[in-house]
Amino acid sequence: MSADVTVPSGRVIGYGRAINEALAEEMRRDDRVWMMGQDIGRMGGVFGVTRGLQDEFGSMRVRDTAINETFIVGGAAGAALAGTIPVVELQFADFLFTAADEIFHKLAKWRYMHGGQFTMPVVVRLPTGVVGGAGAEHSQSLETIAMHVPGLKVAVPASPADAKGLLKSAIRDPNPVLFFEHKGLYRVKGPVSDSPEDLVPFGVARVARQGTSMTVVATGLMVDRVLEAAEQLAPRGIELEVIDPRTLVPLDIDTVVGSVEKTHRLMIVHEASRTAGFGAEIAAQVQERAFFALDAPVWRVCGTDTPLPQDPDLEQACIPSTDEIVTAALALAAI
């Protein structure tokens, strides 16, 4: 029933495996691509995503670093200026703050400050989101913070096909990309294209399900929860149109606006805490562009404005559940 309109058919593999394939294919394609991070080589990464890559490409191109996030990101910035293409991993997206100067200043602004003389082709892979009780400093969703600093591209893949295709685009992009991989999706499987030349472009949203009752924008882990909610709502006559932007920078607001002009209602679902999250930005842009198309206020279903507790049950209670999404959609549809 769920009309997955853009995912190509192909082998069914996991999201983590899809990322691994993207890395291997891009390293085979271009000798300048290399990787570094903690435990990515010998161990294959704490989530197993880089398994086997050091065996194939050697310890010069797949480097295990010390525990030194400022070097991992700042070193990647310096390397990019000298003609290679670094793809680096921070063990948890939360460590953005540990390398904040390198991310928000060096990656984001070096080209601009120096009058466009340099390019900064760096990809920072960031395991993000809530999974299994990792605690307040290992579970955050920080993609909005990345959106707020001009100069960074931000990818938030929700499916194996997008994880692979977006990562390949990220590696080929001359700009710095923060690549948020949801830890709770690493084992989720889906069809992935066989062709190493199948890329998913940045700035093109995926309409994950077509519907007429309301538009729901969601990213990452929340896309599947919204699709589940849609299945539950359809028998009650509420048809959600589900849009996954796939990249927040650049943001395909046109597709969202087009959908709202059709459905006249908008709900945004994200795992990140509510206040000043990207849902607020999308809400603002839609009311600027399509105020008169809206029949109801724009709604947000978001993570709590709290740190994340370590207990796995409590942390799940901090992010939107399928039930909450269903309840919110029913309420919004009734307005």
Place this chain on the structure above:
Amino acid sequence: MSGESTPESASREQTQVEIYRKVVTIRFAELRIRSHVEKEGFGGFWHPGIGQEGLQAGAIAAMRPDDYLYYAHRGLGYAYAKGMDLVELFSDLLGRATGSTRGKGGGTVHFADAEKHVLGQGGTLGSNFVMGAGTAVSSQLLGDDRVTVVFFGDGASGRGTWHEAALQASVWKLPVVWICENNGWALSARFEDQSPTEHVADRAPAYGMPGVIVDGQDAMAVLDATSEAVERARRGEGPTLIEAKTLRIRGHYEGDRQPYRADPVLGDEIPNDPVHRLGEGIPDEVRRTIDAEARQLVEEAFDAALAAPKADTSVIFEDVWA
């Protein structure tokens, strides 16, 4: 003294003359900028490098043209010594469209020249430790035989980025040379109040790399120390930390009255002046010609920069993305 000159000493004399030409030009440039700041005011901060020109030009003379440079914020000696154009440099300072940053780098500067391998500067001290090490990873991967030289101050040596970069560069034997310009001050903070050791170079052995102390007012000594470090890096033996002892002649920025500085403010007097030091042994008439040419070059370049148009506001929206 026999007065005989061997080919080796002849080439060393030639090198000394070349460095002298650079150092004198930088000195005139420093003085020209100072007079501009004093008379005209300035849209930003100018951190004068006066008195430190010798170590800047001496070290850079040890580099190949295709070696990479990350400079520090004190003066423009580094960028000029690496071959950047004076009009471009002055234009950057003055916010002119003709600057290397096309008008985006006025005041506190971000000169850069991709072709001359001047990789630019960040506004946060210590970021170039990690970036420099990363640039050296690229050289190692590409086998391009280039060395990256990174300048920084004694104050910046306190950043944690130093630790992360030094550790990793030493483990991976990266071709990078770090040069500390220890002028004794970090804004209002004295080095001895900020460091448990007498020298920055004392920290090098902990990272398994040589720590070398050199008289920063002696450009030829800095050249020699840097040459050794650069060659070591090129041979694949890893990084070196050089500490050049120097003095901060002026305030933190031009106009800083230095109320925090109890010891005699040095003003214009430059102890062990690197210009005079280099000039020794260069025949008077050669020196006079170089001085006159340098003065003229600086005046013409500054006038050209002053006459250039300010950047159009449209540049604000350019270069965010490649």
